[in-house]
Amino acid sequence: MNDSAALPVSHRTLLLPLAREDFGLEFRVVARGGIRRGIRLERAFWASLKQMAESRKCTIGMLIDEIAARHPDTGNLTSAIRVACIRALADENVTLRRLASIRTINAILVACPSPAFALASSKKILSFNAPFQQLVKRQLPPGPNDDARHDLKLALDLNVADIFARLDANGEVPVASGFVIGAGERRYRGQLSAVRAPVAEPELLMAFVFGG
Template sequence: MSDSATSPNDIQIEVFSPDDLTTDFRVVVRQGTRRGIRLERLFWSTLKQMAEHHRLTIGEMVEEIARTNGETSNLASAIRVACLRWMADQRNALGKLASLRTINAILGACPAPAFALSSAKKILTFNPAFQHLVRRQLPVGYGETTHRDLRLSLDLNVADIFARLEVNDGVPISSGFVIGAAERRYRGQLNIVRAPIKAPELLLSFVVGA
């Protein structure tokens, strides 16, 4: 093994900021009773999000946590566990939304021709309007054989599109495109956005004109 190989101890992964570890002491009013609680700032921030999500005050949220876990438990620990559980539930809920099933639903609801394009410039899924466009413009129906033979090129590099979307905070990017099969070609214009899914990386491409 090379001496220059990276040791696991050399890899730094920042899972939190130093400020997150700073503890704050705050007084929370619970059913008219004032009670002091010391928590890390990250948990105070999460507790506030939980309260806003449930349309409660922070005091009411603390009261609900205390009621659920029993007055004899360590309240600060119970709050931390409740925050972690809530964040895990939120992550799971977002995971269900950020899926290929959701992408298919978005494309299916769009009346314009649209498709999902991978970072490898491969069309992974498309809507009926795009299928109709291909059937109308290219020499054969859009079946399995045509799907394999369909060629797509964009005026912009796919990696550049991802980079621009990142810099522009998701503002759609316009690009010309050409699809072809056999000797036929169709040129059009796309509006492109990043798909709301972490993996695989996808671009949602909407045909806006020929």
């Protein structure tokens, strides 16, 4: 029995599939400051260097020159380049994870002057701002024995899955939908504009109320 067959499915699907061409070695001569360096790297690392250079608005030669200057004692420039690529990707991943978080969603909602909320695929409201809270209190005032609004329900004219599908199809152009929020026997109908929340997991919508 091989190792992959012994692993559960969840463990066998942790990594993205690797393209065969990424493993191919490619030799390039990089010139910088009168110094010519012949470097042989896997194509995946050349692609990483290109992305790094574009994001830093410099050339690949400038990056390699800096790596060589910072790591003169490694004795193996290609190893230093590989490590630099991996470290840069890791740092970028940490930054993106910090930005793509529920805290960021909450900050956007707080900064929004109009009623807005974050909605899970189950139609559960996970977060909302003060204007949305005020809208609910104004349009659906609680009864004398109902201070907490635990019975608040939300319905959309469009299915949440359909909204995500439209965002995918239209390049993330906001999707408009009617909605109804209700509490007990009271109802309020309005309009909202939905966009995909900038988080990897869970998949969320950010809904901005613009009319009733």
